Amino acid sequence: MQYILFDLDGTLIDHFTTIHKSVAFAQRKLGLSQSDYSKVRATVGGSLPITLSKLCGEDKVSLAEPLFRKHFEEIIFDDVFTLPGADWLLENLKKRGDRLGVFTNKYAGHTRLVLAHLGLDQWLDVIIGTGDPDCPYRKPDPLFTAHALEQMDCASEEALMIGDSPYDLAAAEAGCIACYLVATGSHNTEQLSEYTVSNYIYKDLHELGEKLFGLELPK
Structure with missing residues (x-):
């Protein structure tokens, strides 16, 4: 065995499309420019806070994470x-x-x-x-x-x-x-x-x- x-x-x-959509949602809510799909995909793996620090800025992680989670849970089975x-x-x-x-x-x-x-x-x-x-x-x-x-x-x-x-x-x-x-x-x-x-x-x-x-x- x-x-x-x-x-x-x-x-x-x-699950990359769902993750990308949820990152984009958080970025829109925070007034940030939206990352394209390939950039988001390349950041996945290290944990959500690391991904968001790279895409939203380290100072925005505490704001971006609940926004991401909320949207992600709404579309979790999409794509x-x-x-x-x-x-x-x-x-x-x-x-x-x-x-x-x-x-x-x-x-x-x-x-x-x-x-x-x-x-x-x-x-x-x-x-x-x-x-x-x-x-x-x-x-x-x-x-x-x-x-x-x-x-x-x-x-x-x-x-x-x-x-x-x-x-x-x-x-x-x-x-x-x-x-x-x-x-x-x-x-x-x-x-x-x-x-x-x-x-x-x-x-x-x-x-x-x-x-x-x-x-x-x-x-």
């Missing part, structure tokens, strides 16, 4: 979809007996809602996000990674992490966890290669499932 932690946004799901291969990968890993978890900087309540909406929660043993009373951490805080390992009930040498950004790699390194990246989120293959060796990077979940886990590709 393997213990596998997955990031969420850009790894298993695409969200699973990335190609997500269902196939999770289902096949679960069927072979692996323990699977989502480990994300997304607010835990939103994470659970979206995973249930998309039907991905049926394959998951553990869902770990930010904002729960027992989890005041964010990637790449080593305490967040330690919390994830505790929830997965495994040691770091037994775990793998799958993500799409340098934040995921840093979170894995903070817990001495092997990390593999897919170029389906905030960073492309060339950008990811600045942070790790190329044989730890895959173009998508289908390639990762086939080459890393030895799964047969769907017909």
